[in-house]
Amino acid sequence: MHGVRKWQSELSHEILAAIIDSAPTANVMVDGEGRIVLANAEAERMFRYPREEMMGLGIEQLVPERFRDLHRIHRTGYLVQPLARGMGQGRDLYGLRRDGSEFPIEIGLNPVETQEGPFVLSAIVDITERKEIENRFRLAVEAAPVAILMVDAAGRIALANPESARLFGFSVSELIGQPLDMLVPDAQRGQHPALRQGFIANPASRRMGGGRVLHALRKDNSEVPVAIGLAPLNTPEGQLVLSVIVDISERVAAEEKQRALNEELERRVGERTAELAQAIEALTESNVELQQFAYVASHDLQTPLRGIAGCAQILESQYSDAVDEAGRDIIRRMVQSTVHLQALIRDLLAYSRIENRERPFMPVDLNAVLTESLALLDASIIESHATVTHDPLPTVIGDRTQLVQLFSNVIGNAVKYHGDALPVVHVWATPEEADTWRISIRDNGIGIAAEHLERVFEVFTRLHSHKAYPGTGIGLAVCRRVVGRHNGRIWVDSVPGEGSTFHFTLGVPASTPAQPESEKST
Amino acid sequence: MIPVTSTSDPETPDPLILLIDDNEVDQFLTRRAFAQSGFRVRLETVDDGDQALKFLRRQPPFESAPVPHLVLLDINMPRMGGKDVLRAMKSDETLRRIPVVALTTSQSDRDKQEMYDLRANSYIIKPVDFNAFVEIVRSLCQYWFRTVTLPPN
Numbered sequence: 073m074h075g076v077r078k079w080q081s082e083l084s085h086e087i088l089a090a091i092i093d094s095a096p097t098a099n100v101m102v103d104g105e106g107r108i109v110l111a112n113a114e115a116e117r118m119f120r121y122p123r124e125e126m127m128g129l130g131i132e133q134l135v136p137e138r139f140r141d142l143h144r145i146h147r148t149g150y151l152v153q154p155l156a157r158g159m160g161q162g163r164d165l166y167g168l169r170r171d172g173s174e175f176p177i178e179i180g181l182n183p184v185e186t187q188e189g190p191f192v193l194s195a196i197v198d199i200t201e202r203k204e205i206e207n208r209f210r211l212a213v214e215a216a217p218v219a220i221l222m223v224d225a226a227g228r229i230a231l232a233n234p235e236s237a238r239l240f241g242f243s244v245s246e247l248i249g250q251p252l253d254m255l256v257p258d259a260q261r262g263q264h265p266a267l268r269q270g271f272i273a274n275p276a277s278r279r280m281g282g283g284r285v286l287h288a289l290r291k292d293n294s295e296v297p298v299a300i301g302l303a304p305l306n307t308p309e310g311q312l313v314l315s316v317i318v319d320i321s322e323r324v325a326a327e328e329k330q331r332a333l334n335e336e337l338e339r340r341v342g343e344r345t346a347e348l349a350q351a352i353e354a355l356t357e358s359n360v361e362l363q364q365f366a367y368v369a370s371h372d373l374q375t376p377l378r379g380i381a382g383c384a385q386i387l388e389s390q391y392s393d394a395v396d397e398a399g400r401d402i403i404r405r406m407v408q409s410t411v412h413l414q415a416l417i418r419d420l421l422a423y424s425r426i427e428n429r430e431r432p433f434m435p436v437d438l439n440a441v442l443t444e445s446l447a448l449l450d451a452s453i454i455e456s457h458a459t460v461t462h463d464p465l466p467t468v469i470g471d472r473t474q475l476v477q478l479f480s481n482v483i484g485n486a487v488k489y490h491g492d493a494l495p496v497v498h499v500w501a502t503p504e505e506a507d508t509w510r511i512s513i514r515d516n517g518i519g520i521a522a523e524h525l526e527r528v529f530e531v532f533t534r535l536h537s538h539k540a541y542p543g544t545g546i547g548l549a550v551c552r553r554v555v556g557r558h559n560g561r562i563w564v565d566s567v568p569g570e571g572s573t574f575h576f577t578l579g580v581p582a583s584t585p586a587q588p589e590s591e592k593s594t
Numbered sequence: 595m596i597p598v599t600s601t602s603d604p605e606t607p608d609p610l611i612l613l614i615d616d617n618e619v620d621q622f623l624t625r626r627a628f629a630q631s632g633f634r635v636r637l638e639t640v641d642d643g644d645q646a647l648k649f650l651r652r653q654p655p656f657e658s659a660p661v662p663h664l665v666l667l668d669i670n671m672p673r674m675g676g677k678d679v680l681r682a683m684k685s686d687e688t689l690r691r692i693p694v695v696a697l698t699t700s701q702s703d704r705d706k707q708e709m710y711d712l713r714a715n716s717y718i719i720k721p722v723d724f725n726a727f728v729e730i731v732r733s734l735c736q737y738w739f740r741t742v743t744l745p746p747n
Contacts, residue, residue: 372670374699378722379619385724386626414722 098196102131104189106147118198120170136168151190154183167196176203219317223252225310227268239298239319241291257289272311275304285324288317297324373417381410409451433558435581436472438465438479438511442499445480449487458487458495465501466509468578474554475578479513481547482574486515491569504577508560512575519568528564551576609739612662613639614646614679615697616671620720624666624697627728633735638662643674647682650689662692664738667714669698669705680712691745693738 092099098115102108111126119126119134131147132140167177176199184191210231213220219236221229232247240247240255256264287295298317305312384406392400442462446453453460460483468475479499486497496516504510520528529552555562555576566572611628615621621639628635638659640646646665649656665683669676676696683689693715698705706717718734721727738744 374722375617375620378623378699378720379617381722382623382626382724382727383619389725410722 095195098198099193100126100131100134100196101184101191101193102147103191104151106131106144109191110193115196118169118175118196119167125170134168136166136174139166147192150181150183150192154181154190154192167198175200216316219319221247221252221255221315221317222305223268223313223315225272225312227252227265230312236317239290239296239317240288246291255288257287257295260287268313271302271304271313275311275313285320297321374414377410377413377417381407381414384410405451433469433471435467436470436475437467438475438501438578441465441472441475441479444476445483448476448480449484452484452487456487456490456495458490458497460487460497460499462499463501465499465511467581468509468558469581470558470578471554474557478551478554478576481551482513482576485547486513486517486572486574489517489572490515491518507580508577509580510575510577512573514571514573516571519570519572520564520566521568522566525564525566529562608634608636609663609735610636610638610660611664611666612646612649613637613666613697614643614671614676615639615666615668616641617668620668623724623727624731627724627731628735630728631732631735633732633739635735635739642671643676643679643682646679647674650683650686650692663744665692665694666697667694669696669700669709677708677712680709680714684713693742693744695734695738 092110092112093114095112095114098118099110099112100108100115101110108126108129108131111121111123115121116123116126121129132143135143165177165179166174168174178197178199180195182193182195184193213222213231213233216233216235219239220231220233221236222231224230229247229250229252232244234244237244237247252268253261253264285297286300288298289295297320299320300318301316303314303316305314384403388400388403388407392403395403439462442465446460452458483497483499487495493516498514500512502510502512529548551574552562555578558578560577560579562574562576564572564574613621613624615624625637625639628637638649640649645656646667648654649659650662650665652659667676667679676698680694680696683692683694690713694713695716695718696705696709696714697718697720699720701719709717718730721730
């Protein structure tokens with residue numbers, strides 16, 4: 073006490089005591105012999121001594137027994153070379169309470185020159201709480217199911233958890249203190265220090281490698297794909313980097329498998345595309361064939377038609393007086409037929425360009441279509457003394473001109489291909505599904521042999537000599553394309569010698585389900 | 595409405611037309627259409643391109659053939675087609691001046707383009723309807739023999 077008064081010659085004892093007492097850290101001053109000459113309230117509280125007991129107490133009494141000898145040596149050394157510094161940097165220090173319990177501390181030292189020689193003022197902080205937090209953090213790291221490494225600023229492994237040991241194939245003790253680079257494959261080792269320095273210069277939690285797959289090197293020299301997360305960690309031991317390393321070999325394998333699957337898929341798509349391209353090429357060829365046909369038709373069919381039509385018109389306009397009424401009727405029919413033929417050729421040309429110039433589908437009354445078709449076939453019906461009957465027909469959705477083509481082609485065939493008996497043709501409709509009608513056209517003609525049932529719908533297929541049954545061989549091909557364009561089907565049943573029945577399906581307009589005529593409300 | 599006379603000057607001979615068409619019925623109908631048009635024309639006909647060039651060049655058997663005022667040219671003909679005839683005429687110093695009207699049933703865009711590229715003076719699609727054809731012949735005569743001044747012979 074005597075020394076303090078001397079040291080503090082200018083301040084009053086009361087003021088000094090008040091200042092030191094109010095300090096939030098424990099303050100203890102010792103003389104050259106290591107005796108406590110000053111202790112503040114916080115020091116009393118921390119070490120649980122009454123002040124009067126503390127005064128004159130050897131400082132080593134506040135140090136756990138096992139450290140006392142070492143402490144004494146350090147204290148003596150400090151007096152020889154007294155510098156303000158933290159005590160025991162890098163080592164754990166403990167305080168000893170009066171009741172014998174220990175607690176972790178941090179100490180700051182300051183030399184004080186007095187008339188009685190060098191004193192040392194120490195500020196002591198109880199770091200129990202911080203140690204506990206650190207401990208909990210360590211426990212969490214230990215127990216973490218992912219590999220965690222802590223790396224110091226020099227690039228050495230400061231902490232490794234068991235999972236990281238498992239991942240890298242080392243033991244934990246083999247990792248601690250070692251340079252991190254031993255876990256980096258050769259290929260990446262060159263860039264790693266720069267990356268690490270970059271992170272320390274600008275520390276922020278982030279994913280390492282910008283999403284690229286990184287590789288880590290194992291003890292057995294094998295490499296494992298990993299994802300690495302980095303976080304800066306400020307500790308009393310300096311700036312550390314916490315890195316969390318996840319083994320992503322399964323994910324990489326899954327991605328590899330996925331990529332292989334994708335490649336396989338792409339290859340197959342490529343194959344199919346090539347096949348499609350070939351099919352399209354074939355289709356284009358057949359389309360070109362059809363257009364060539366249309367071109368030929370426009371000239372070679374129209375030329376004789378013009379001849380007939382022209383002559384018939386001249387006959388009608390200038391020579392009608394030369395014949396009687398029956399003759400004039402025939403001339404009139406002739407002119408009409410040429411007009412019909414002209415329309416057919418025109419429609420055939422339009423049909424050949426069907427892909428480009430589709431007419432919109434409308435509700436079409438098949439009764440009207442049938443009437444129109446029969447008018448077109450008037451001449452051949454009269455000539456062959458054919459009888460065409462029909463049940464009431466429904467309204468369907470479609471292209472009226474094409475449906476007339478369809479009906480007149482099928483009925484025209486029915487009338488044309490007759491045997492010895494006079495042709496008898498019947499047309500009726502049956503509901504096939506809620507939205508579909510099946511139209512059937514039955515004749516009593518020569519029929520079609522079973523092996524030709526499919527072929528008749530192919531373009532330019534002719535089963536008979538021109539002399540027996542003249543024709544172009546396109547009629548039923550046109551039918552098939554018309555029905556196909558209406559999303560329907562066309563087929564034929566036939567018994568050679570007894571007759572054929574052609575069937576095709578057509579869709580109904582929206583809101584009028586197909587049902588038999590007798591079931592319709594009137 | 596049918597003009598009674600073809601020319602105002604009785605001294606001027608009727609215009610001469612060379613019809614090049616391989617189809618006999620077409621030749622007949624064209625002749626008939628001109629007759630019905632009311633215009634008086636002289637209509638010479640040849641059956642194909644080969645004969646047409648012989649006629650125009652006065653080669654045997656057409657040594658005394660007159661120079662036509664107008665050529666009506668079908669496109670689709672056996673052996674030498676209409677395009678070959680047109681090409682030959684338009685590359686001939688004297689024949690190139692004779693107006694050539696394509697008279698065809700072809701509605702193909704390619705034919706139209708090629709014929710005009712070869713310097714056809716008009717392209718007429720023959721209608722199937724005869725009365726319509728007569729009307730076309732009438733307006734053709736009106737244009738080439740009443741409206742237009744033809745090159746001097």
